[in-house]
Amino acid sequence: MKKIVCISGSPIKDSNTDRMLKNIGENTGLEYELIKLSNWVVRPCLACKACVTTNKCVQNDDFQEISELILGAEAVIFGAYTPYGMIDAFSKALFERLWSMRHINGLNSGKYAITVVTSLNRDVAEQVNREIAMEMVMEGFILLDQLVINGSVPCLSCGYGEDCKNSFARMQVGEKGSVSEASCFDVENQSVFERGAKLGKLLGDYLKDDQLFDREGHQKNIAGMMEKMMPVMDKGIRQWREEELASVNRDTKNS
Numbered sequence: 001m002k003k004i005v006c007i008s009g010s011p012i013k014d015s016n017t018d019r020m021l022k023n024i025g026e027n028t029g030l031e032y033e034l035i036k037l038s039n040w041v042v043r044p045c046l047a048c049k050a051c052v053t054t055n056k057c058v059q060n061d062d063f064q065e066i067s068e069l070i071l072g073a074e075a076v077i078f079g080a081y082t083p084y085g086m087i088d089a090f091s092k093a094l095f096e097r098l099w100s101m102r103h104i105n106g107l108n109s110g111k112y113a114i115t116v117v118t119s120l121n122r123d124v125a126e127q128v129n130r131e132i133a134m135e136m137v138m139e140g141f142i143l144l145d146q147l148v149i150n151g152s153v154p155c156l157s158c159g160y161g162e163d164c165k166n167s168f169a170r171m172q173v174g175e176k177g178s179v180s181e182a183s184c185f186d187v188e189n190q191s192v193f194e195r196g197a198k199l200g201k202l203l204g205d206y207l208k209d210d211q212l213f214d215r216e217g218h219q220k221n222i223a224g225m226m227e228k229m230m231p232v233m234d235k236g237i238r239q240w241r242e243e244e245l246a247s248v249n250r251d252t253k254n255s
């Protein structure tokens with residue numbers, strides 16, 4: 001059975017990030033699992049290089065199990081958020097540990113990935129998405145799309161956001177807006193939610209199509225993947241995929 005693994009770096013219970021990942025996962029129509037990193041223990045990479053010939057990290061923590069789940073999945077949906085305008089530490093530690101799977105054998109090469117970043121600031125989210133994209137490319141994932149969600153500042157729901165002199169809530173609701181949980185942004189009310197659902201459906205249709213999906217020869221099927229996924233792809237990624245497709249076509253012609 002083909003599987004999807006969704007990995008959330010958001011520690012907030014049933015957060016926007018979690019709900020978006022579930023939305024994508026559910027819409028694939030495939031079996032999917034949500035890993036909430038705050039419930040697992042994944043330390044950062046120690047750069048000990050013990051994994052170089054084994055592709056297995058020697059640190060004895062939950063990455064051992066998570067890496068097995070990633071290995072068994074056809075696609076991974078990563079969700080991060082941006083405390084202090086940076087990628088969250090749960091996601092960062094996991095991304096560092098993926099290094100163990102890379103040496104020589106590139107265990108994640110050819111695996112599909114989608115990334116979701118939740119932030120108050122679109123520029124920050126796009127920057128974090130670009131940084132993750134760089135890692136995705138280095139690890140050999142086939143990046144299908146990157147989504148951005150508008151998040152809510154925690155000061156809206158802490159109970160002191162109205163009066164606290166250090167509150168960021170005003171930034172979000174303006175001088176006249178009320179500071180309460182009711183002013184938080186829900187991902188379900190953002191147009192990106194519909195896009196996530198579509199993306200999940202297309203990914204599921206693609207993965208279920210045995211004519212197009214071939215783990216070993218995925219590069220040969222890139223045209224089929226493009227046809228299925230292009231309608232929802234981000235413009236930048238579409239351009240990137242078009243260039244990739246052109247180069248595959250050139251290579252095929254020349255061989």
Ligand SMILES: Cc1cc2nc3c(=O)[nH]c(=O)nc-3n(C[C@H](O)[C@H](O)[C@H](O)COP(=O)(O)O)c2cc1C
Binds near residue numbers: 012
């Ligand atoms: C400690 C902390 C610091 C934060 N700092 C920022 C920030 O600097 N910039 C930003 O865009 N969002 C910041 N946020 C807000 C998160 O991006 C926001 O809470 C987001 O909605 C969390 O995603 P979630 O709803 O999926 O949990 C911060 C959140 C926390 C908990």
